[in-house]
Amino acid sequence: MSVESKKDSPEKPKPSKGTGFSLWIVLLLIVGAVVLYHFMTLQDETMLYSEFKEHLHAGRVLRVFIGEKTLSGELKQLNSEQKPLTFTTLRIEDPDLIRTLETQKIEYSGKDTHSWLTNFLNWGLPLALIVFIGLIIIGRIGPGSSIMSFGKSRARFYEEDEMKVTFDDVAGIDEAKEELIEIIEFLSNPEKFTNLGGKIPKGALLVGAPGTGKTLLAKAVAGEAKVPFLSISGSAFVEMFVGVGASRVRDLFHQAQHKAPCIIFIDELDALGKTRGVNPVGGHDEREQTLNQLLVEMDGFDSRVGVIIMAATNRPEILDQALLRPGRFDRQIFVDRPDIKGREAILRVHVKEVKLAEDVDVNVIAGRTPGFVGADLANIVNEAALLAARRDKQAVEMSDLEEAIDRVVAGLEKKSRVMTKKEKELIAYHEAGHALVASFLPNATPVHKVSIIPRGLALGVTMFLPTEDRYLMTKAELLDQIGTALGGRIAEELTFQETTSGARDDLRRASEIARMMVTEYGMSEKLGLVTFESNYRSPFLDGYASAEGAYSDTTAYQIDQEVKHIIDEAYLRVRDILEQHLETLQNLARVLLEKEVVEREEFDRIIGKIPLESA
Ligand SMILES: Nc1ncnc2c1ncn2[C@@H]1O[C@H](COP(=O)(O)OP(=O)(O)OP(=O)(O)O)[C@@H](O)[C@H]1O
């Protein structure tokens, strides 16, 4: 609105001298206010590196300053409500950063250790390209193809003779570690192994979600076995010039043979090893050639020399089956998301690097972070350290860690977002609905905290306190989860006699659970103990595969009916509960509107429940 007033003013008719003077003062005041307002709202927001990357990829970043330990910069103004925000984030070793900044043509400056790279990209690369192409042409014309040794120096794999990462740095994924011990033994003493006639592993494929520590694990294997680590990313193989990928593979294996015993690590194997022949032009594209070369090298490789090929992927289902055949990546090691104990262990690894206050209980943090992977947990510790530093604290306190979790869980607190009174009321009732239903349903998870401070895309959140990791859920628990999800919408209905679009995610969640109950868990009486998966599942992640949509239209109809039946019943049950406790709902919503956040103790008091611990 302030911007508009600035625009309007020049169009005003020219005033007479006396009023003109005071008008100028008014105008000056307005401009001053606008500038002041701009600076006051130009808040410096600390964000996670991942959030920064999100902004970056969404094209919302205007400029970036690369500091020694932090990155800071400015975001674009996308709508008039959003203030131009500046941000700060911890600088994380990220080889992609400069490339992304360059390709998106984002201004950046600062002490960048990669700046040689920038220079290289600016003028060195075109030059190198010309020379390279020239050499290729000469090489093609000339007799020997020794030209490819030139491609060698371009390959970006690196070697670390002294790998300092050990198994102590990798926590919480003990099963995966155990499976790798054999490989370490082999690498530390290949002769002994072969003399005893042991079967030599050739390749190991690490499969798991991003950030679970696959790269770390591979490095740790090299570190434990004290062997060199040759690493290259699958995408690096294919991104450059025609013919180079394949020669790089050849070169990589050649180098490895000289360095043996050693480890070759291929990150993002899926970038290279996608099923062949899915490309439109159906020919020998670059990636295919590279993949073929990899297969050839792996086959022609005598594993007795002591080279182990490790690779990582989070999408094993798209890999070319040829890669998984015996003699290639015949061993798949699943790197799981850590459970509560694992998370605690990972946190302990990372808190070693920061100063902790006495009130910190790592166990509690592990309990609050189900589903988090190692990278998330490392991020939380980093973030908490940054928060503590900004507050001039001597050590990282529990509150810093809690806030760091909140940030990771649901994005940044955006108190500045403008919301109408009505919207806020609706959200308060909505969240109160979730929380109340959760506490009155016998098998729902206890409420940890209710908040109507918008975070990220969510307008409000009800956080639950899982007391343990859940691998199995009973039917009653699933039904109560559906009920909890519906609680928000029904509370809106009861208080305002109207519904909003804000419950979309809740409804999707409820339907998802109901559908899983019917199609996968065999929890519908009508359809019985049959599963009806509709999606192809990764054979490694879930242990089974199934054909696509392998059921008839009649069955599909029945499934829909059953899902609807489950939701309808849950709806009636939840509506009943909320009608009975309408007064409590109003109380809770009122407190929420006043304080925005209601913690567990206060919540229990409002709903008249004695906290479990003191019971
Ligand atoms: N199990 C773990 N123990 C300790 N730290 C971990 C663990 N897992 C991940 N981390 C932390 O997260 C960082 C990133 O992990 P890493 O790069 O190994 O994950 P990744 O599985 O290879 O991810 P991606 O698939 O995205 O490449 C590590 O450098 C480490 O700091």
Ligand SMILES: [Zn+2]
């Ligand atoms: Zn909701």
